Amino acid sequence: MISAELSRLPQVRAFADEAARAYGFDQNAAFQIKAAASEAVANAIEHGSNGPGDEVQVEAVDEAGALVLYVRDAGSFRPRVSRGGDLPERGRGLQFLGQMMDDVDVRPGARGTEVRMLKRL
Numbered sequence: 001m002i003s004a005e006l007s008r009l010p011q012v013r014a015f016a017d018e019a020a021r022a023y024g025f026d027q028n029a030a031f032q033i034k035a036a037a038s039e040a041v042a043n044a045i046e047h048g049s050n051g052p053g054d055e056v057q058v059e060a061v062d063e064a065g066a067l068v069l070y071v072r073d074a075g076s077f078r079p080r081v082s083r084g085g086d087l088p089e090r091g092r093g094l095q096f097l098g099q100m101m102d103d104v105d106v107r108p109g110a111r112g113t114e115v116r117m118l119k120r121l
Contacts, residue, residue: 001057002041004049004073012041012058016069019060023067024121033067033119036100040071040115043093048075048113066102066120074112 002008016037020030037058044056057072097104103118 001055003052004045004054004056005052006042006045008045009038009042013038015058016060019069020067020119023062025067025119029119032100033069036097036104036117036119037069037071039093039096039100040069040117044071044073044075044113044115048073050074063118066118068119069117071115071117072112076108076113 002011013034016034017030020033025033041056041058049056054074057070059070061068094104094106097117101117101119105116107114107116
């Protein structure tokens with residue numbers, strides 16, 4: 001658990017990098033995992049918290065031969081709908097996560113939102 005402060009992102013990146021390397025990923029894949037974790041946690045802090053008093057949970061686990069990162073916050077997920085043809089300046093975080101990871105799943109629930117990100121070796 002970390003407090004919902006953007007100043008905690010270096011700690012998140014270090015955690016994700018350590019988990020990726022311990023799992024056996026090369027430098028390039030570890031960078032992708034680290035970038036995805038940082039983006040997911042930044043989104044949880046910005047959109048899923050009311051301030052530094054809230055917490056964001058970050059967990060790395062092995063699931064069926066893949067590294068899975070979970071990011072959980074207390075907020076409620078609302079998908080963004082944009083007009084066709086416009087390229088928004090913001091709001092492309094999930095697309096970014098999908099480029100870095102093999103699978104990304106956003107799970108809104110009564111107690112908050114969980115983002116599950118999977119990367120296979």
